[in-house]
Amino acid sequence: MDLFSHILLGAQVLFTPMNLFFCFIGVLMGTLVGVLPGLGPTAAIALLLPNTFHVSPVTAIIMLAGIYYGAMYGGSTTSILVNIPGEAASVITTLDGYQMALKGRAGPALGIAAFGSFIAGTISVIGLMLVAPPLAKFALAFGPPEYFSLMLMGIVVLIYMAFGSILKALMMAVFGLLLGTIGMDAISGTQRLTFGLLELSDGIGFIPAIMGLFGVAEVIANIEQEIKRELITTKLKNLLPNLQDWKDSFWPMIRGSVLGFFIGVLPGPAPVISAFSSYAIEKKLSQHPEKFGTGVIEGVAGPESANNAATGGAFIPLFTLGIPANSVIAILLGAFMIHGIQPGPMLITKYPDLFWGTIMSMYLGNVMLLVLNLPLIGLWVKVLKVPYPILFPLILLFCLVGVFSLNYSQVEVALMIGFGVFGYLARKFQFEMAPLVLALVIGPMMENNLRLSLVISQGSPWIFIEHPISATFIFISLALLISPWIPWIGRRRKKLQEKVEGEQI
């Protein structure tokens, strides 16, 4: 029984005091940053990454993964209680969650969000366990052209999902590729635009970039005007949903989990997209769609399950291909490399303890989160009561310290501030960050694979079409890029966007 022995191996790795402790710290930190608006899992993982240098890679990954799925739990709390989503993935939860809280049913809303997250987390971990190893075997056949086309498809999918104009999203992706070329060229060793700075010869660090684009820019956008937050202060009793709640939420949870898992595999802000999709599906399937938005429990259970399941799915491209599906996973990828682990299809075979240990930690982490969230909701609510004028300097401080402590470099802090300015302006001009970040992170990998492919084919770009797997990826990318101009599909995409935008707070 192969699977069984693997699970046993994972358990052996996990059940050491050190790993259990770091798993706990991870989910605790995750919930905390999930609760705090303006500080997301990306920033939290980046912040704690330097502090994992002295522990073993498995321990580090266990903790960092815990932050990721822990944040999805925490994000729902703020959505329900304050109508401010702690995470982008919880935006949709505000619709029905906050309404439930207004009706005095904050308890069941929080409860079902926690249980839904738990069930979804478990389902997606099982999926990850079953899908990843065979997929990794398949990926062994990949050469440079396949990798290049796959990454190209990754970026195109992300662009397709972008909420605004496709042209602008494309521009951000190309800009990200260009920024990714800064630094020492891996093939020839040429310095490109480094201005003699040591910090730049490794390329623009993606942690300063991400902290600037998401952390600093977000905070600055929030301080433009004072936001009054109203906290629902009804007593938080009866956290346990009643039988009717369970009946109403059971299928939305299952559907949300499966949907979230598969969307999670795709590149992009999967938790966000899966939550929106789940909400749309539940509304469509419901016998009383008109009640959505007035505080129905399905509107909480589905999306909250979906965003959690998506975090599990997002690990698949990381473990099987070594390609990050989003910015959080990109930092985890960076963590692998810092610890000397080469991500790619060989990862599961070469480091079984890492893969199965992380998987097992996700099971246990989900249990910990359930235990942590139900009794501790009162505490999280207290955290929420910290007013923003006091909170935002602390968040900025975390960003500063996080980036500085990576390499003790003022250049990197300056880069972060620069990206903060850029991110703030880009928001104003309605450009999206996600394509930029993904392109920046996988740009160097794409460049190397592109150049290797061209060397292999002796200069013929047709190599990407001649290899069947690569051709499939290219075909899908082209289809996605062309489809918005086909009137029928284009209209639907636009409609979807309008809906999503209209529903954002």
Add this chain to the structure above:
Amino acid sequence: MEKTQSHYNRIAAIFFLIVGIFFTLYARSVEIGSWNEPGPGFLPFWAGLTLSAMSIALLLGSYGKKAWAVRPSFFPKDDSWKRVLLTFLSLIAYNLLLNPLGFAFTTFLFLAFLVKFIFPQTWRRTLLVAVLGSVIARLLFINFLETQLPKGFLGF
């Protein structure tokens, strides 16, 4: 003058056009190579050209006849720019002062400034947050996480 989306797009297009041209020209100085043997300038060259072309498309599109919605003004409030500017400046100041002044003291100044001047709080509250914040951060990062943050001339 009321700002429309096309107005914003025009500014962005010009910015990215400059970036695209810059990379295209820069790539020539580090050897573009050929299709057989692409050099370090290969991707910057083609991506730079692509970005320039896209910027021109965005620029031309912004003159199209489509009726664009009027955008809200750049800052939601008249005094928003002050807060935004001050916060960015304080980040820069933190970066510059960290080494000479040391972590704890710089953090104290940073927190006190932001709490007092962005959304003005009482002095009592300001000092409380700044003192507690810098002491706890000092204990957390230097004593507990053993981060090598600078201690500055004051030695703490």
